[in-house]
Amino acid sequence: MTTQGPAMTAETMPDISVDVRQTFGIDVDMSVPAFDQPNEHVPNIDDTYRFDRDTTLAILAGFAHNRRVMIQGYHGTGKSTHIEQVAARLNWPCIRVNLDSHISRIDLVGKDAIVIRDDKQVTEFREGILPWALQTPTALVFDEYDAGRPDVMFVIQRVLEVEGKMTLLDQNRVIRPHPAFRLFATSNTVGLGDTSGLYHGTQQINQGQMDRWNIVSTLNYLPHDQETDIVLAKVPAYDTEEGRKMIDAMPLVSIFTAPLEAV
Ligand SMILES: Nc1ncnc2c1ncn2[C@@H]1O[C@H](COP(=O)(O)OP(=O)(O)OP(=O)(O)O)[C@@H](O)[C@H]1O
Ligand SMILES: [Mg+2]
Numbered sequence: 001m002t003t004q005g006p007a008m009t010a011e012t013m014p015d016i017s018v019d020v021r022q023t024f025g026i027d028v029d030m031s032v033p034a035f036d037q038p039n040e041h042v043p044n045i046d047d048t049y050r051f052d053r054d055t056t057l058a059i060l061a062g063f064a065h066n067r068r069v070m071i072q073g074y075h076g077t078g079k080s081t082h083i084e085q086v087a088a089r090l091n092w093p094c095i096r097v098n099l100d101s102h103i104s105r106i107d108l109v110g111k112d113a114i115v116i117r118d119d120k121q122v123t124e125f126r127e128g129i130l131p132w133a134l135q136t137p138t139a140l141v142f143d144e145y146d147a148g149r150p151d152v153m154f155v156i157q158r159v160l161e162v163e164g165k166m167t168l169l170d171q172n173r174v175i176r177p178h179p180a181f182r183l184f185a186t187s188n189t190v191g192l193g194d195t196s197g198l199y200h201g202t203q204q205i206n207q208g209q210m211d212r213w214n215i216v217s218t219l220n221y222l223p224h225d226q227e228t229d230i231v232l233a234k235v236p237a238y239d240t241e242e243g244r245k246m247i248d249a250m251p252l253v254s255i256f257t258a259p260l261e262a263v
Helices: 020-024 053-065 079-090 105-109 129-134 150-159 224-234 241-249 253-257
Strands: 016-019 031-034 069-072 094-098 110-117 120-127 139-143 166-168 173-175 182-187 215-218
Touching: 016 020, 020 053, 020 079, 031 053, 031 079, 053 069, 053 079, 053 182, 053 215, 069 079, 079 094, 079 139, 079 182, 094 129, 105 110, 105 129, 105 150, 129 139, 129 150, 129 166, 150 166, 224 241
Parallel strands: 069 182, 069 215, 094 139, 139 182
Antiparallel strands: 016 031, 110 120, 166 173
16 A cells, blocks of 8 residues: 555545556557545555556546446456556555455445444444445455355445445435446456356356446456566566576466366
């Protein structure tokens, strides 16, 4: 995380624009809104990160046009970090929530908590991560989206629309999304559950829920040469003729972990 930076308020909006060709090395005439200053929720930049064209354009469309974007693909292909690294370069606050089976509706929505005020114990509603993020210029990323519990998925369904307001029933309060709030998800399956046995614990995703994602983009393992380039960017000491040969001869992650058709 970067240093504290300016506080986020309801008025905080992107104030600069970033050239995609210059910042992401992708050959398109496009600029996207961004923030001039980072705050504590903006991820750190990984200078060695290599942006995949289609995945990056899908994520940029999400940021620029307020579209709900899901990135699907095999494990370890760079789904979560692509979103994070795009956010890092736009100085856009970004929070990742792993929807593993321990996350419940209450964690997302909030709950009553006992607090001490003026030396008295009072009950106060503490907002969960979803209402908090909705009211701020934050990109919220639901990781392992296909592992989420049904009670959690129905809460998320309500905010998937761009205007998706959220009603806090026990609070009698309706929350309108901040205009710079963004929602992303990553998942290993495309919502049909898993027949390969690779992703035990994933669920089928309700079709009404799947259809609400505006863009579903697939990111699988990169071709061998690109993987080699990523490794070399991370360990430049190996960027010699001999080092390249060695890394080139290594079966990289995709060979070990992907089903045959993906290699
Ligand atoms: N294009 C890339 N450039 C540089 N590093 C990358 C790239 N893609 C992935 N990595 C690195 O590979 C690792 C795995 O990436 P990440 O966690 O984003 O994968 P994932 O697709 O979200 O995996 P999972 O499905 O298990 O959540 C990270 O350490 C990340 O930095
Ligand atoms: Mg991930």
